[in-house]
Amino acid sequence: MSTLSIGDLARRTGVPVETIRYYERMGLLPKPPRTEGNYRAYEATHERRLAFIKRSRDLGFGLDAIRALLDLADGADRPCGEVDALARDQLAEVERKIADLTAMRAELQDMLGHCRNDTVADCEIIGRLRGAVE
């Protein structure tokens, strides 16, 4: 037969079992029918939906945005402006994070480059954390 246990679904999508149950609680994944023994019995639609969620998570979308994307994906004939807006917001967020991290990287590299592996008293890293150079 064609239903999947939660463990099967986890293996096929790469999403941990606990996370699948969490998505169900959060309303991202519909509650599947149950077997006689009260096991979740998933079908292909669930697998597709979970794969969609996983790809969205891999791009950094938050669960609220994913809920919105899933809703939008159902309205095939509507324009995709809202989808684009969510993607642009996400891109902006990613770019902001990259900018922050790039500044951190530059400062960490510079600190490490100036450190003479001396005593703590002379260490450039500690010196800058203390505020010697900004």
Add this chain to the structure above:
Amino acid sequence: MSTLSIGDLARRTGVPVETIRYYERMGLLPKPPRTEGNYRAYEATHERRLAFIKRSRDLGFGLDAIRALLDLADGADRPCGEVDALARDQLAEVERKIADLTAMRAELQDMLGHCRNDTVADCEIIGRLRGAVE
């Protein structure tokens, strides 16, 4: 007099009041003496320590690493190898995050570049989230 209220300290360091109390609970900032009315009364040492914590946080160090850095900073005559190791670990972590985010950015940009602002059914963004192209 030379003591600072928690609000003064917050203004001078840019660290919110709630966060200062949180750092105290977490053992990063020593408990300051109190006034008669039970207000925290900070001195210059607290301000320096909090500034150190803030600069470390701005570089992305976690609170455990900052605790270690603060301890190491007190041993002026010891070699700074452990400090360097913490900084290198942090640099590696930052570089890992940049790599992840850069991949997300590339995919988001590519999705957005292919989107023709059509219907949801034709939208490249939705298509890829569904798994059309990996």
Add this chain to the structure above:
DNA sequence: CTGCACCCTGTAGTCGCTACAGGGTCAAGA
């Protein structure tokens, strides 16, 4: 003396999981 800004403690919520505890189910092997 009254209002208001500030301070106090303690607790709960955020986000997206992750890790149990304490049980139930089910198929395969001895």
Add this chain to the structure above:
DNA sequence: TCTTGACCCTGTAGCGACTACAGGGTGCAG
């Protein structure tokens, strides 16, 4: 047939680093 072990169930608590109250106390200016 019995038992082992892998899997599944619910419910709750923990993570990191805050953030946001609720419900009160303090202190100063008008």
